[in-house]
Amino acid sequence: xxxxxxxxxxxxxxxxxxxFVREGFTRRIIRTGELxxxxxxIEGGPWTEADPYHAHPHEQTxxxxxxxxxxxxxxxxxxxxxxxxxxxxxxxxxHSIQLLSQTARLVDxxxxxxxxxxx
Amino acid sequence: xxxxxxxxxxxxxxxxxxxFVREGFTRRIIRTGELxxxxxxIEGGPWTEADPYHAHPHEQTxxxxxxxxxxxxxxxxxxxxxxxxxxxxxxxxxHSIQLLSQTARLVDxxxxxxxxxxx
Numbered sequence: 001x002x003x004x005x006x007x008x009x010x011x012x013x014x015x016x017x018x019x020f021v022r023e024g025f026t027r028r029i030i031r032t033g034e035l036x037x038x039x040x041x042i043e044g045g046p047w048t049e050a051d052p053y054h055a056h057p058h059e060q061t062x063x064x065x066x067x068x069x070x071x072x073x074x075x076x077x078x079x080x081x082x083x084x085x086x087x088x089x090x091x092x093x094x095h096s097i098q099l100l101s102q103t104a105r106l107v108d109x110x111x112x113x114x115x116x117x118x119x
Numbered sequence: 120x121x122x123x124x125x126x127x128x129x130x131x132x133x134x135x136x137x138x139f140v141r142e143g144f145t146r147r148i149i150r151t152g153e154l155x156x157x158x159x160x161i162e163g164g165p166w167t168e169a170d171p172y173h174a175h176p177h178e179q180t181x182x183x184x185x186x187x188x189x190x191x192x193x194x195x196x197x198x199x200x201x202x203x204x205x206x207x208x209x210x211x212x213x214h215s216i217q218l219l220s221q222t223a224r225l226v227d228x229x230x231x232x233x234x235x236x237x238x
Binding site for chain 2: 002004005006007008009010011012013014030031032033034035036037039059060061063065071073075076079081084085086087088089090091093095107109110111
């Protein structure tokens, strides 16, 4: 995890060791005080069903760098998203994805930082 | 500009009209209340010099989707960054880029939102 506190900082995902999250999920994190960007690489797709819905008080945006996902959220219709697409999640709105491609890279951004991602 | 206020929202950069910022700069924005993601497409490179330094009280992270840039910041050495690399900028740290490739796509994230980007 790279933390830009008083000076700028850089994360090179090609050379920075990723953190194993769970089977098929690797992440690399760069953050400032109140803003966190998580580069999430997923493999092992396509999935036969979506992840369970989850929610958090953090605001979230996501940019899809590669791959294809079905984005699901309470109160909205499912959206099929691929490279170049984004989604945004207000606080506490339950949401999920289903990986439709073999692999995907998602750039997730959170405010405030996900303290649960820090160890 | 897409604003996810109470429900989630989606931005498809391939079909959403971009906003002309200045010669060679087009942006598309998705935001929640306190978090803004700006997909910035730059063309007309490579540049012979960097943009003037600028600073803002907003925290910033950036993911480079394509292209190559020289990232410059006060107090840090210049960093040559390309697809898959990220940088982070704490509040009020002067910084700039120089486009080294012909085109680039940057995903800039800000907290709080850049009110100066809203019209």
